[in-house]
């Protein structure tokens with residue numbers, strides 16, 4: 323469904339992605355992992371066309387996306403940092419987005435899932451970080467799209483919201499969607515993901531199942547497996 327071929331991205335003299343080859347099949351949950359600054363967000367932004375690679379191509383359904391923008395309508399995206407107009411109230415933001423998309427959306431169900439009813443009349447600038455993230459999640463899941471990309475969706479969420487998010491992600495998978503997720507919460511990855519892709523120093527160090535990585539690293543759990551690789555490769 324998504325194919326990344328020979329992707330290179332430099333910022334000035336820093337090479338962030340250095341020949342990434344990746345195939346993402348239709349349906350399932352892919353976790354993109356890697357240490358801070360390893361290029362996860364940059365890879366996601368290249369897929370979304372928000373960052374232009376220096377080399378390489380990205381194909382969605384076998385069509386190169388370079389220079390195109392319509393394909394993005396098929397992708398729901400949760401950015402790592404959301405920039406909302408601060409003076410807007412939560413319910414105004416939801417209405418505005420529905421107006422722009424000219425679609426009813428399924429915000430009512432999502433507001434209930436994340437218990438946002440008490441905040442609908444509040445201005446976005448007055449919300450806590452975790453509540454802003456819930457608003458961000460409602461916006462992401464409000465419309466139906468075959469591809470969902472979530473950059474650090476767990477950020478700031480309390481345990482109940484985290485459970486709800488996991489349920490939501492599993493429902494999306496059951497509906498046949500393809501989800502790409504970055505997170506540093508390894509328990510979350512172990513619980514929801516079908517495949518993991520581990521980025522290190524601009525390359526894909528590992529792509530496969532969690533179990534496969536545990537076997538490769540001879541570790542008991544994902545947290546230790548990832549710590550083991552990072553220590554070995556970065557501090558060797």
Ligand SMILES: Nc1ncnc2c1ncn2[C@@H]1O[C@H](COP(=O)(O)OP(=O)(O)OP(=O)(O)O)[C@@H](O)[C@H]1O
Pocket residue numbers: 333338356357358359360361362363364365
């Ligand atoms: N617009 C930019 N200009 C210059 N450097 C950038 C830019 N965007 C990202 N970088 C650099 O590229 C590298 C990769 O950043 P990126 O945000 O993709 O990492 P990440 O794996 O998502 O990190 P984290 O886990 O901390 O979110 C970092 O060194 C970052 O400073």
